[in-house]
Amino acid sequence: MAIISSIPQSSAPARSQSVNARILRLAWRSPEMKVASALFLALCLLTLFGPFIIDASATKISVADKFLPPIFMDGGRLPYFLGTDQLGRDLLLRSLVGLRNAFLIGVVSVILMFALGCAIGIFSGYRGGWTDVVLMRITDIQMSIPVIILAITILGMSRPNPFTIVAVLVLSGWPIYARVARSVTLAERQKEYVRAARIIGASDLRIMIRHIAPSILPPIAFVAVLDVARMMIFEAIFGFIGIGIQPPTPTFGTIISGGTQYLLNAWWITIVPGCLLALSLGSLNLIGGVLERSRNLVLQGAA
Amino acid sequence: ASGSLIFAAAGTVTSSWDPTSHTVAPQITAEGFLFGHLTKCPMSEANPGEILPDLATEWSVIDEHTLEYKLRQGVTFHDGKPFTAADVKATYEYASNPDRPASAWYPGRVDVEVVDDYTVRLNTKQYGYPAINFWYVSSFLPILSAADVANPDTLKQKPNGTGPFRYVETVGDQIKFAAFDKFHEGKPSIEEIVWAYVPDANTRVLGLLNGQYHLTERLEPEQYLSLHKEAGLKTDRSLSSENKYLHFRCNKPPFDDPRIRLAVCHAIDRAQVLAVVGEAGQASNCHVSPVKFGFTDVKDYPEYDPEKTQALLAEAGFPNGQGLPEIEYITSVGFYPKTREYGELITAMLQEQGFPIKLTTLEPAAWEEQLYRRADGQGPGHIIDVGWITGSPEPDLVLRPNYHSKFALINGVNDPEIDASLDKEHGATSTEERLKILQEETLPLIAGKAPSISLFSSVFLRAMSAKLDGVTFYPNGPIDLSKATLS
Amino acid sequence: MAFALEFFLRRISQGVLIVLAVAFVIFALLRIAPGDPIRIILGPMATPSAMEETAERFGLRDPIPVQFLRYLGDIAKGDFGNSFIRGKQGGTTGGSQDAAGSPPVERAAVIELIAKALPYTLLLAACGFLLACLVSIPLGIMAGVRNNGWPQKVALYLSSLLVSLPNVWVGIVLIYLLSARTGWLPAIGYRHIGYVIIPAIVVAIELAPVMIRSISVAVATNVQDPFYEIGQVRGLSARAMLFRHVLRNAAVPLLNSFGAQMIGMLLGGLFVVEYIFSFPGIGLLTINAVFQRDFPVIQTVAIFASTVLVFINIAVDFASTTIDRRLKF
Amino acid sequence: MGTEPLLTVENLSICLGTGDGARALLSNITFAVKPKSVLGIIGESGSGKTLLSRALVNWVRAPLQVTAGKVIYQGLDLLALPETQMARLRGREIAYIGANPTTALDPTVPVGHQIEEKLRTIEPGLSGQEARKRVIAMLDAVRIPSARSRFDEYPFQFSGGMMQRAMIVDALISNPKLLVADNITQPLDVTVAAQILRLLRDLQRDFGTSIVFVSSSFGTIVDIADEVVVLDKGKIVEAQDTGRIQKSPDHPYTRELLAKVPRLWHGVSGVPQVHVEPVVLSVRDVAKTYEVKDRASLFKKNRVQAVRGVSFEVRRGESLGLIGESGCGKSTLSRLLSSLEPPDRGAIEVNGVDVATLHGDALLSMRRRFQLLLQDPYNSIPSHVSIGTTIAEPLRIHRLASGNGLRERVCAVMQEVGLSPDLYDALPVGLSAGQRQRVNIARAMVLEPSVLILDETLSALDQVEQAKLLDLFDNLQRKHGITYLYISHDLAMVRRACARIAVMYLGKIVEIGDNETIFDEPAHPYTRTLLSSVSTVEAKPFLPKDYLLEGEPPDPIHIPEGCSFRSRCPFVIETCRSVEPPLSTRAGTSAAACHLGLERLPMPSVMTPGRPGSDLKQMDSL
């Protein structure tokens, strides 16, 4: 083969490292990433292994131990590090498990609504024409139905359980993703690289999946991280008005909605899970933020 | 004069001020400010049958079908008209008309004979039941003005009574009442009552704490306890006419077998339930509240006894609960105190005995929809948590709707023995005879067949500003503020 | 002009269809969902026959499409119906068996209920939004202009913190701390403007992180556009470029996210906040109506909300095309 | 000239990054700009011209760093000046115009308003009315048609050439003493570039502005500059009078640069010859119209007639050139040819098969053999995917390779087009235009196509890069027998690479013929106009004074009746207004669409190729 070697190579140093690895490495260099990941990891480990470390009997109802404060306060005692709730169950353990459940609901529903919404948005934006008009008007309709009404209807009809709750959240959440994904797709579809892909024979499906999706989804995904929190909050609100996950399964919503009435005599029932939630979501979000910044830097070639 | 009192109420009134148009507890409380009754019935635990004078000064039994009341003189309605026998006649005949929605409260139709302006006789002869049935009811039937009764529209729009306060206006969720100058016991010291409807218990408490409200009701027990300690506030705790029950759906398996029902009853440690319910409950071993006529501490009321549970389960063919279908326990949140908490507790206790049980907590509207049996006689779920409150010491208002197979609104029980016993006490002609039948036959029978279990009697918890003195609370809700002061 | 006319003609006609569809969906959902309003209207003791009779009188036993058409007919006449539950004088709970017997005029007209509640909601929304703007606009802009440095860090930390505070929880904690424990601020219900402060803070906490993010992203994108630096080389100050041009360009994505996301969040947030704070706005009205299965109120609020949403989206799109003439709709 | 220099640059050095990793991009630059003169800076792509011109207005941002040197303007060192003082000079005394006018202004504000805004910032006392008047007058002066209404139009409504003129207005409105113009004609059509150059010359004369004119084209530089500075890899290798540098360049690099300037007429050797192979691609009467919303009226759509009936044939192993001004429909045609869009009418046959009838696998295999290189190297490769993956994708789609074999083939192609295989995992972000274009080429070549359409593939590159790639294409053609369709407005490139050339104007082919005919005796006035506008270092047979067009081509919405070129044709006759001339065959395979015969057009001025000395152009030719 004819080798034309006289061409000067660009300033971009050739690194044999995948893009994602580079983003991760860059992100890892920032201190807040380390702190946030450590925190998040610790919380994850705690929720996973907490039940084995902490005496399991603490999860049992023991009415005699109700409203014990955290151990650093007067009257607190082991094994209840962060005190007990209104039925004498260990609050730390319940909060951890509750957090995990709420978190699972949040993450699963955000992933699903993200996938559904973005798929519809990309398809709609890419196809254009009538497909677009119809899909977008459906989106508008769905978006105009208040979540609470939807929730009461669906959860009322089919007893609240994790699946129906996720279903409600996904149903109410996908339209925003669809709209955003569609508008970015519209812009992206105009770009030459989409044409280039068609020239080399890529099918529409391939273009949507391999080209448009990877270039538009990451920024939307970072917004989705914010939404995990909102979904957990919705779950809490459902719990608050009694259409959430059923007790005794602890979730963030059931714990704090059960706890608010004890704010005066046992504030920790409300505060402890709230703080744990804030910690985990805050660190997750921080991770998302740093990753986003790193991605931008890498893609802009600044790093 | 001590200004305006803001009452953070847990409920509010209906769209009609006609007392015969509804059976709503909060509205009865509101009517307590506005209307007088012939007599007062404090429904104390010590003396549930006690009756005191109000608009009537004396009352007596003339014969089996006739009661006579002597009326107080010099009483005026809020619109300035004097109170006379004609008003009593109009009120009683109107309210007892079975067309009126609230006529369920009243034993049946009645004729009122006006003897003179200040003497009336209630006569039930024509309708074939003893007049004694009005004995307690007279303490709860608000006395309306004859002119209003003649014109139902005014009745709905502007309540006009002889009570200590008169109605001023309704603004959104707030109702205003003002002290009535010509109240027959003297003008109340509190100039104005603002009835603020605040549905959330926590909100009510926080509002009380920051001084926005002076009085609030339906506290959660912990709120009650911590407010109890709070300087500047004081609390009130009084036994209500309400009991809390778990009803079993008796017309579908597994609870069509009384042994399984009893097995559940024996598996529940009511002492623990009470520990959770705390101040909001009082132990009682009877299907009616201690402030009701006929209450007794029923012998052999099913107690916590896991061994019996196991024995009954084994006897019924489900040793250790094996083979039982999944049992759904339906309860509400945000309506009664602690339902979710003790629901969890009871679920755990039953699981411990091997019952395959699952808890469903519903918001009140959904719960209420699931509560009653359907037209086909069956209802959803298997165990239903519900309370039953009535504004009278009359026990039949609890027993017949719940346990007589003609109604059996929730549990759907169809037991000829219970029916026979209920009919027997209903037909008793003297108070003593009735009391005996109730206490020795009917109530023990119900406890033994356990179409439902009465968990405990509710206690109403209230808190108020320490500046508020002289309030009297009635067991079914009404509040007497006529002698109260707010300094 | 022609463009605007055509734009509005097309979008408003589409909007009407959307609102109709939403109305139908809500209408049908409510009638499918469990929780019979008749039970609540008549109270627990009502007999089945009385319930049937009332239901028929309310038209609740007709096929749903028939009910819906009748409802539309009424709306066309400007009649949004009367609440099932709330009396004209303001009562709220059900249980009055008379409600069935009394003519509907005695029950509050839904439109009046909404008219009464709306100013409160608008006040709360405006205060919350303003408060969120106060924090997020300066911070978002600063974080967007400089790619690195403290404003960006502050923005990241602050939004990470705020987004992880559930509004239910924050509401309760703030009431407890700022009102119940210290008595600094009033919190429950509404009597004067002071009652708006805490709920508005809660609303703002929910909105701020999303706003900070959208603003900083939008500003950052446009600051990277060559015209920003070239403008400075052309002799305009950085400040002038930022305020006259970058923000103008950033307004387009911001308006879009405002239309799609913020309004939805604001609506959702208001519902919950009003409920926690007993704030007498549309949200509280709606949640109570949901609890009481007060169909006419729920339907009207839903129609109202979707109309507002549709109009805001039309306005947003129109504003976007006016700002950026390259956009097509 | 003995006057004080207006601006002097002393020992300027600029590095990328700091510390040990720093890379010197400019070193020891020293030169002076005399008042009222034009200094040309020439260098290949990447030699640091933009960097230098930015340094002149103190616009050097991290990660770039001025490590040494001064830029002295009227005694002030601009590089050391506090931002506030610098801001007072920018736009007022020193103006800057960049290479890409389309992104220079806020896209959401009308062009005129932005110029007015600048004017009023500089002269705060000016009333809005007054400022507006001045801007419009100035827009008129640079011959923007109907300046008054254009004042309120948005940047996207301006063509590239008009935008560049607007930027010139923007720069000159404040009567600056110094104008730095960085490669301002590069993205423009030859016709427009020629207009702009003439305009700049006039303005310089009228206002007495000094100009630093940066370009990578020697032809352009000699057209305008009084003195020339030659930049190579960040160093000045030579600084001379324009005349002298043409005749006797000192430095070998300058000589090489001059030698590489493509010739159109003089010293042209081995023009590609027409083939007699079978026809591979046959296009018959293809047309495409787009509908766009008319904002000004209700429900009305404007019909943009991008391509209006085009026919031609390409034979195997042949190269056909398609030239024409921006907007004449070249890219649209290329999209039709590669079945990205269906034509409204007409047929496109590849090897005798109508592509419109192809579906599924047949279409896929057609795609494999028929490749199109898109115009814009920046946007046509995805930015978030590594280069190797991008190039490998066609292999994956067509299932031609996988696993290790795939990587090997990709690396081989990368080497073949001159990309280091080290770049396999790199993102395209750091790549130069040339490298991006190579990625693009590699992606097409990896499929080993038999027909390749190159849409302005080489226009974004400097001549050295271009030459390298053309060599590459030649090699490939020889080796694989590929058929090329070069779409371009670059005449030199077409001259060198194409056997036959078609000239397009407003969606139609107005002239088609073999290479020599088109360049030496074109029959259409438009072809001659194109040839007259080109910037070269040689003397041209067609003089701008005979042909130079004014204004913009009519927009494809309102195409004039009769001959579509008549609105700009200097030789228009009565018939042209009503009768559209058909494409009529002249000699051999050549054809032109003009009512005028060759005899009614001016004679070419220089017709003797290769005579030494005469190929140097006269300075006053403009």
Ligand SMILES: Nc1ncnc2c1ncn2[C@@H]1O[C@H](COP(=O)(O)OP(=O)(O)OP(=O)(O)O)[C@@H](O)[C@H]1O
């Ligand atoms: N911001 C930057 N970051 C990294 N490298 C840069 C940057 N700006 C310029 N360079 C490098 O500096 C060198 C000179 O670039 P410059 O843009 O001045 O070239 P040029 O002569 O203007 O080229 P062209 O003719 O293509 O415009 C190039 O190698 C380029 O890669």
Ligand SMILES: Nc1ncnc2c1ncn2[C@@H]1O[C@H](COP(=O)(O)OP(=O)(O)OP(=O)(O)O)[C@@H](O)[C@H]1O
């Ligand atoms: N999708 C489209 N919708 C509407 N108009 C279009 C579209 N594509 C191209 N046009 C118009 O068609 C005409 C021809 O465009 P085209 O891109 O083919 O020109 P070109 O010769 O390639 O120009 P350049 O040299 O600038 O690339 C232009 O006026 C353009 O605005």
Ligand SMILES: [Mg+2]
């Ligand atoms: Mg450059």
Ligand SMILES: [Mg+2]
């Ligand atoms: Mg093109």
